[in-house]
Amino acid sequence: MQTDTMAMTFVAFCLPFLGAALAPVLTRFLGHNAAWPLALFPAAIFLHFSGFLSEIAAGGVVTGGYAWVPSYNVSFSWLIDGLSLTFLLLISGIGTLIVLYSGGYLKGHPHQGRFFSFILMFMGAMLGLVACDSFLMLFVFWELTSITSFLLIGFDHAREAARRAALQALVVTGGGGLFLLAGLLVLWNVTGVTQLSLLLSFGEEVRASPFYAAILVLVLGGAFTKSAQFPFHFWLPNAMEAPTPVSAYLHSATMVKAGVYLLMRLNPVLGGTTPWATILPAFGGLTLLVGGVLAIRQTDLKLMLAYTTVASLGLLVMLTGFGSEHAAAAAALYLVAHSLFKGALFMVAGAIDHETGTRDVTRLGGLARLMPVTFVTALLAALSMGGLPPFFGFLAKEEVYAALAGGNLRAVAFTLAAVIGNAMVFAAAFAVALKPFLGPRVETPKAPHEAPLLLWLGPVVLAVLGLGAGLLSHVVHPLVSSPLAAAIAGRPETVTISAMPHAGLPLLLSAVTIALGIGTYLLLDRARTAAARLLEDIGWGPDRGFDQFMAGLVRFSHRLTRLLQPGLMEAYLTVTFVIVALALLVPLAWYGEWPRLPIWPADAQFHELAVMALALAGVFGVLAAQNRLNAILALGIQGFAVALLFLLFGAPDLSFTQFMVETLSVVILALVMTRLRLQPRDARPLAQRLPDAAIAIACGLGFSLYLLKVTQGRFDPVLTEFFDLYSKSIAHGANVVNVIIVDFRGTDTLGEIAVVMTTGLAILSLIRIRKGAAGPAMAGGDGKAIAYGNSPSGLPAISPTRGENPRGTRLRNVSSGEAAGLSPPPRGEGGEGSSRIRGDAGADVRTGRERQP
Amino acid sequence: MNTVIFRTLAPFLTALMLLFSVFVLLRGHNEPGGGFIGGLIAASALAIYGIARGIRPVREALWFHPMTIAAFGLLLACIAGLVSIFAAVPFMTGLWIYPGLFGIVVPLSTVMLFDFGVYLVVVGAVTSIALALEREDI
Structure with a gap:
């Protein structure tokens, strides 16, 4: 029985990839209805992992796995506790709804099959990331989520903005992944273990280690980039270039939560120290405020939601590091609540965009009558996001304030940050949920009507879950919240908060937040102008910094290449x-x-x-x-x-x-x-x-x-x-030299002959360039040739050519002999560059150059 | 170079050298020789033929592009290394069989296959460079 469960779990981890392989074929035959069979894959995963709920609720941990490279102690193993299980259920559950939603959203798109494939691959990577036990697998899945999200964000690859956003996300999160790898390697060196489950018992050693600071910086480098903490937050809103199902999935419950997951996972090991309890709340609080201000500033529905996600991630990081009595429980509740309401609101924004043709909140209005189901869904999700009873968001917010509020200066400061940030998030939530629906009808690019079933099913389920979880908190807490909080805190926790408002400081703070939020909402236009002016005054942001960094990197590489490869x-x-x-x-x-x-x-x-x-x-x-x-x-x-x-x-x-x-x-x-x-x-x-x-x-x-x-x-x-x-007795050869070459050191020889062959190919292509340069008459055989021209930027570019490069500069002068006497000197901007590439002894190169007028 | 004597003798010389190269290749395990040397001899033989008759006859005689021959050699060498998988021994372990052929025991081995791969890579790579460098119009 035990092995059966293990095999089934393994299959569950493989299922998304199987689905990804089948998706293009299914889509070819079923069109957008392929979403229904494909949704069965995540649904099956969800059902399988739901089976663990009772065991985890009882305080158990599910482990299993298979040896992979036993000699290096690498295994494909998993560790499922409250934290992993919650993530697994969120990823597979929301994933099911997202697959259905994508079916409606991308209906008729020529590459819908490819899209299904990407999103299922991403799901597989994410499931592996939150459940794997070994460091190596953690890193592999971590980078796999970066790569698959690159594919998803750049799905609309014909647009430059999408390509830039995809590359930016890849550079930021993939680069962060390298930090994580380094951090994990240091952890491995300090503790000698390569498994998270074993690492949990080494907390003392790690915290006392002289490398603690290095570990902390490296791990935070990975987590902050992934979870879009300030100043790395810029990639997340840019990633809104992706189709809305991607935003709803990656930026509500999965990708951006991976960093939060990592912090929560390592909290029992790295947490509790002064640097941890200072850096995390500081960056988290800053991110919360920055995200809130930037959300208010936007008019695009998706961008508003994206920045509120940044703010929420900040709040989660702040809670994870805060370390007070209720902090773990607050983080647990907010994590779940946020996944539900943010997923729903993103899908609502996508449905509005899909039906009206615009996402600009100032160009939308009066849709309530035309899209009643969408409106009710949006309202339910926004009520949870705003933290009103009896929604799950309210429970989370009460617990947040219970965790933060306190008598000392630190508690007051962070409580203030949380109140202001939450108020701005509140305003943004209702701006998304009310503005497009209320007021006079505004003309939109498309004539709006209610979204089809596939488009409203997902958000409705999530929004209703947000309400249901709040009402049935006595069922949800023992199954999900308490084990999750226990895993974050590293000690048993019991979450008891219910939807009944209790008089006290948290309730008062909630009321203040709501009042502030309503105020901001009413003055939204003015607040937007103020925020815009503030940002204009600053004038520079990390997003532009990223461009400057990348441009600098390219310039630096260019100079270095010129220095190392002068072409002489x-x-x-x-x-x-x-x-x-x-x-x-x-x-x-x-x-x-x-x-x-x-x-x-x-x-x-x-x-x-x-x-x-x-x-x-x-x-x-x-x-x-x-x-x-x-x-x-x-x-x-x-x-x-x-x-x-x-x-x-x-x-x-x-x-x-x-x-x-x-x-x-x-x-x-x-x-x-x-x-x-x-x-x-x-x-x-x-x-x-x-x-x-x-x-x-x-x-x-x-x-x-x-x-x-x-x-x-x-x-x-x-x-x-x-x-x-x-030589004779083992290898049956009397010629020792030959026996060494072909037998004792055979693998060396294999490498050498591969080099011989590669060198041959290189020489052959160099000669072909010359033949191409000399004109088609001298080109051998197929007459094709590759020539190294120079792109206008001065970087070497390779282009197939028949004797002329793209700008028409004759390439005769690649041969010095010809440059010396036969060909006219190159003219124009490319002249200096193309004459640099030569292929023979220096003496004649020089004479060639001297003779050029 | 273009004397009548050279041009007449070159094909015979080439044939002899090619035969000799195979001989050197096969005896390599016990006497001086082997794939590298054999390959170099064969490449020189083809170079002589090319110098005497021009490169078109060499290309026609080879049938395949020399780089294809080299690639096939690399493939053979890899296969020779991978055969050991089926015997459940590490990569590149030499395996021997001793089939009887007309009453004579002929020892065959993956090592020999490997050496043959080396021979083909060297012939192919060197010949393709030489042929590419030689002028078409001789």
Whole structure:
């Protein structure tokens, strides 16, 4: 039975991905009605996890999983307590409604199947994130939510605003994910455990660790970016570029709550310290106020809701860090209440947009009669959001004030922040729920009528749940609120608050909030103008900062690339050989380990001396050669002589290979000569020859000294003996060299031949560029060629071309030989850039450049 | 280079060298030789043919694009490494079989297959560079 449950849970985690795979096919056959079968996937998950409610309510924890990489202690395991279960139910439950809603909202969209696929994948990532036990899985799912939300936000990818918003969300949340990874690695190092369930018992050690500050900063870096805390809040409203089902799902119950989840999960481990209880409430409170002001400032329904989400996330973070008696319970209640009312209101905003064609609150009015169901839904959700009894939002707000209110300065300050923030959220809630529906009828782009079933089903269910949970709090608390609060606080908690108002300070604060909220609502237009003026006075926001940051990053990379890749062969070779010489000579000098002068061998044979003389003759031939072809041949002679030496001293394999390599090198170098039409003679001036010669001599000296030193050291024969012993007996081969290459170190060889092949491909494409540059007549075979042109910004751009780059600058000058004499000099802005890319020895590049007028 | 003697002899020389390269490849496990050297010899053979007759005859004689040959070699080498999965031993473990062929025992192994892959990669990569560099109009 136990294993059955485990297998079923595993299947539940896999179901969304299965649904994502089926979605495009189903949508092809069923159209938008595919939403009904697809909603069964999250519904089944919801039902499965509902089965755990009683066990969790009794204080139990469900764990399970499968070993994945046992050698690294990585497992696919889950830990389901009150916190995880609440999230699982919210994600799968709201997910079911969202899938249905998407069916209506994107009806007839050409890519609806793709959309279903993305949203189910996101659901799978989110379910895994809130339930997984292992650090590695947490990170993987965390980044997976970033990637899938990138796909969802950028769903409407033809619009630039959507692309920018998607990229922004990915950069901010994905970058935060890296912080999280670093934080988890530090936690792993401090505690030695890689599982959240085990980590919970290491709270003392972690808090006492000298790395506590580092852990805190890194984990908060991950959580704050994900949960859109100030100053990282800007990506969330921009993400409203996504279709409304995405906003309703990601920005009410799931994606943005992931950061809150992480903070709540780690609260028992990291919480309770002064930094935790200072940073979290401070950032949370600031985010609450900023979100409230920005929400008031908007006229777009979705943007208003987005900023109130920012505010609510701030409140949740504040409560998580606050650490007073009721704080955990307040966070628990507010988390659930917010998911219900915000999901409903987003869907209502989407329905209004869908039916009227606008989301601008100033261009909407009098819809109550035309869209009665939507209006009632909006009203129910707004009442919960405003915190009026007997809605669940009221319970949450009472508990919030019970948690915050106190006699000291800190409590007063945060209570004040909460009251002001909540009042602004209240005003925004009713602006969304009342303004479009009441008042005189305003002309809208589309003639409005009641939304279809698929569009109102989801919000109605959520809004009614918000009311029902408030009325039936004695059922909800033991099943959901208490286990959730216990998991956040790390100790048993019992939530008792009911919808009956009790006289006391919290009720008074609630009344003040409502009064302030009504006041703001009535003066909304004036408040909006005031908020707008305030923001204009500031003039700069993190959103613009993001653009500046990204632009700076691109500029920096561009400069760095220009610095590291000047496009001059001469520069590359100089740098390479200088570094080789330094790498060889500096350690010898630094450690004073110069080799001894070698002793002249007494028994040197005549033929051995003759071969050495041949090698020397080859070297002097290279230096003395008047023309390049002769120099290449002389170098070949030197190489053959060395190969002969290998043969004489018992390395036939090496010698054999050396012969072949030398032969082919001469052939290929000669071919390169003919193709590049290099000048036959090396015409470097003396001022260039001397430094080049110095570098060459330093390299040669370095290699000689290094090899002498190596051969003078003590030789460790362990490997020799090993290979001698086992080459025949294990690997069935008498040729040790070959056995090492293909068997003992076979994986190395596999890598090497992959490199050989890649190098071949690279050379081939470089040659093809030249062929393309020389014109179609010389292009081989298929006649296609890739040319490196220069985009107007100066960044290298690759474009398929037949001899001309997009702006029409002839690319002849990519070959220096041609640049020297054959082609007209490039003109226009691209000239300098495109003439940088060259492919041969430095000398001719320079002469080529000199000859350009 | 374009003497009549060279142009007449080149095809025979190429054929002999190719045969020799396979010989070097096959004997590599016990005598000096192996895939790398064999591949280099075969590449030189093709280079000689190309210098003597131009690259079009070489391309026609090869049938496949040399880079395809190299890619096939890499694939063979990978397969040789992966065969060990079926024997439940680590990647790249050498496996041997000894089938009888006309009464002679012929030892065959994944190691040999691997060496054959190395041979093909070297031939393919070097030949494609050489062919790409040689001028069409010779």
